Amino acid sequence: MLTISNVKKTFNKGTVNEKKALNGINLHLDEGDFVTIIGGNGAGKSTMLNMIAGVYPIDSGKIVIDGINISREPEYKRAKYIGRVFQDPMRGTAANMEIQENLAMAFRRGRIRGLGWGIKSSEKDYYREALAQLGLGLQTRMTSKVGLLSGGQRQALTLLMATLQKPRLLLLDEHTAALDPKTAKKVLELTEKIVDEQNLTAMMVTHNMKDAIQIGNRLIMMHEGRIIYDVSGEEKKKLQVEDLLERFETASGEEFANDRMMLGQ
Amino acid sequence: MNGLLASLQGAVAQGILWGIMVLGVYITFRLMDIADLTVDGSFALGACVCAVLVVNKQVNPVIALFAAMAAGLVAGAVTGLLHTIFEIPAILAGILTQISLWSINLRIMGGKSNLPLLKTETLISGLSDALGLTQAQASMIVGIIVAIIVIVFLYWFFGTEIGSAMRATGNNEDMVRALGVNTKMTKLLSLTLSNGLVGLSGALVCQSQKYGDVGSGTGAIVIGLAAIVIGEVLMGRLTPFYWKLTSVVAGSVIYFVIRALVLRMGMNANDMKLLSAIIVALALCIPVAVSKYRLKKEYSEGGEEEC
Ligand SMILES: Nc1ncnc2c1ncn2[C@@H]1O[C@H](COP(=O)(O)OP(=O)(O)O)[C@@H](O)[C@H]1O
Numbered sequence: 001m002l003t004i005s006n007v008k009k010t011f012n013k014g015t016v017n018e019k020k021a022l023n024g025i026n027l028h029l030d031e032g033d034f035v036t037i038i039g040g041n042g043a044g045k046s047t048m049l050n051m052i053a054g055v056y057p058i059d060s061g062k063i064v065i066d067g068i069n070i071s072r073e074p075e076y077k078r079a080k081y082i083g084r085v086f087q088d089p090m091r092g093t094a095a096n097m098e099i100q101e102n103l104a105m106a107f108r109r110g111r112i113r114g115l116g117w118g119i120k121s122s123e124k125d126y127y128r129e130a131l132a133q134l135g136l137g138l139q140t141r142m143t144s145k146v147g148l149l150s151g152g153q154r155q156a157l158t159l160l161m162a163t164l165q166k167p168r169l170l171l172l173d174e175h176t177a178a179l180d181p182k183t184a185k186k187v188l189e190l191t192e193k194i195v196d197e198q199n200l201t202a203m204m205v206t207h208n209m210k211d212a213i214q215i216g217n218r219l220i221m222m223h224e225g226r227i228i229y230d231v232s233g234e235e236k237k238k239l240q241v242e243d244l245l246e247r248f249e250t251a252s253g254e255e256f257a258n259d260r261m262m263l264g265q
Numbered sequence: 266m267n268g269l270l271a272s273l274q275g276a277v278a279q280g281i282l283w284g285i286m287v288l289g290v291y292i293t294f295r296l297m298d299i300a301d302l303t304v305d306g307s308f309a310l311g312a313c314v315c316a317v318l319v320v321n322k323q324v325n326p327v328i329a330l331f332a333a334m335a336a337g338l339v340a341g342a343v344t345g346l347l348h349t350i351f352e353i354p355a356i357l358a359g360i361l362t363q364i365s366l367w368s369i370n371l372r373i374m375g376g377k378s379n380l381p382l383l384k385t386e387t388l389i390s391g392l393s394d395a396l397g398l399t400q401a402q403a404s405m406i407v408g409i410i411v412a413i414i415v416i417v418f419l420y421w422f423f424g425t426e427i428g429s430a431m432r433a434t435g436n437n438e439d440m441v442r443a444l445g446v447n448t449k450m451t452k453l454l455s456l457t458l459s460n461g462l463v464g465l466s467g468a469l470v471c472q473s474q475k476y477g478d479v480g481s482g483t484g485a486i487v488i489g490l491a492a493i494v495i496g497e498v499l500m501g502r503l504t505p506f507y508w509k510l511t512s513v514v515a516g517s518v519i520y521f522v523i524r525a526l527v528l529r530m531g532m533n534a535n536d537m538k539l540l541s542a543i544i545v546a547l548a549l550c551i552p553v554a555v556s557k558y559r560l561k562k563e564y565s566e567g568g569e570e571e572c
């Protein structure tokens with residue numbers, strides 16, 4: 001469904017700030033795969049998702065979705081296949097616009113926008129139902145400005161927006177990291193529910209190793225722009241946090257020095 | 266007293282005609298969050314194109330309005346292309362277009378900086394002759410009709426799929442791109458549309474004042490920003506969209522009325538630009554100062570505890 005072959009990316013090439021962020025990524029996802037991604041700070045997790053979404057052009061390699069080579073497509077064209085939720089709750093929604101207007105924008109992802117109404121009254125019932133599914137009471141506040149919502153509510157809304165039109169691939173980049181633990185748990189449950197119900201193919205970056213093990217059917221670990229561990233199925237289910245730490249140390253030859261991750265247990 | 270009334274009528278008429286320009290500035294400044302300096306040039310462009318067509322080419326004044334608007338659209342598109350395709354910062358792109366328009370406008374006017382329309386019939390003089398109105402009253406009627414058409418158009422347009430995508434671009438560019446919108450396209454479109462209105466306004470003012478002048482747009486952007494700010498102070502910011510658009514034109518009217526009053530009180534006309542700049546600067550400074558003051562007040566050494 002998604003095939004990434006030998007994708008490389010260096011930021012600020014030829015300057016003192018040169019940074020090899022991706023060192024040849026190879027990855028194949030099957031339909032319905034739900035992959036969790038872990039790795040230390042600066043391992044290249046966000047960069048990998050950004051490359052798939054087309055935020056920056058890649059230096060070399062190939063990204064293919066459903067047999068279509070999207071490596072050189074601009075970000076807005078790839079949006080046809082990809083739904084995204086960012087770490088920053090502010091990034092996924094338009095604060096000055098109404099909840100229903102945000103949903104209407106998302107409903108048109110991947111479609112050509114014309115001079116028809118930006119939001120049709122017939123859509124509103126559908127949005128109301130979809131909002132009700134979130135269980136946050138947002139269905140009664142459809143005309144509220146999104147800026148009035150809490151971070152957790154905005155993140156849940158962004159999740160709904162990313163999946164309102166079923167995406168071929170859902171990209172989640174530490175989308176619960178900015179939330180308090182209780183809200184984070186709620187948003188994570190919603191994520192699992194939506195991915196399960198729509199049978200989505202998804203990639204989720206997390207710094208919580210327990211979540212990474214429990215959620216999804218596959219787990220990959222990144223280090224210095226490479227995938228250093230890739231595990232799925234029964235083997236993944238049996239994983240322990242200690243196994244992951246050990247894996248990391250042998251593969252990288254370093255202590256796992258990410259305190260955020262340790263706390264994430 | 267009669268003099269005051271007449272000058273106020275004239276001010277209201279000018280306010281409405283310039284209000285079309287302010288609507289253009291509103292699109293870029295408030296909806297798209299772009300400060301577009303093309304405006305000074307495209308306003309004069311509209312005036313020059315209109316004057317030359319009506320005086321030298323004997324073109325129908327209504328058609329001249331459309332031609333002026335088209336010229337404004339092109340000027341906006343140039344700024345838009347510089348900004349989106351060549352990634353020049355919007356302010357600089359606007360300055361480049363504005364500066365080149367100075368030379369272009371002079372060329373359009375055949376090297377003259379001012380072209381009077383005294384003996385030629387315009388939309389406004391035609392109306393005042395036909396109905397026996399003063400120049401100011403006729404300008405007001407034309408202005409109100411055009412303003413209503415433009416507001417209805419903008420209200421419709423920004424409710425469409427493309428229009429919504431444009432508003433969202435000004436609000437959160439990352440998000441709309443992730444939702445499949447070509448944000449270069451939406452920015453280009455907004456700059457184009459905005460300057461089309463500015464050009465139209467320049468032509469209307471030209472017909473109402475009965476001359477085209479290459480310097481007529483100088484400071485237009487500041488007038489536009491001041492009018493937007495006045496409108497917002499007056500009508501508040503949390504009103505429906507059609508009200509916001511109306512308050513933009515109302516702000517412009519109030520700006521010109523204030524201007525007429527202070528001029529009558531003996532202020533030097535040349536100081537008016539300084540006054541406008543101060544109004545805009547204050548409007549931009551106050552929210553920042555208020556939030557800084559709040560932060561300072563909320564700070565306590567004891568951390569989050571209430572005391
Ligand atoms: N836009 C950018 N410009 C320059 N360097 C970047 C940029 N984005 C990421 N990097 C660098 O690339 C490396 C990988 O970053 P990132 O993918 O954000 O890591 P992770 O998400 O795994 O913490 C880091 O060293 C980071 O500083």
Ligand SMILES: [Mg+2]
Pocket residue numbers: 045046047174
């Ligand atoms: Mg990251």
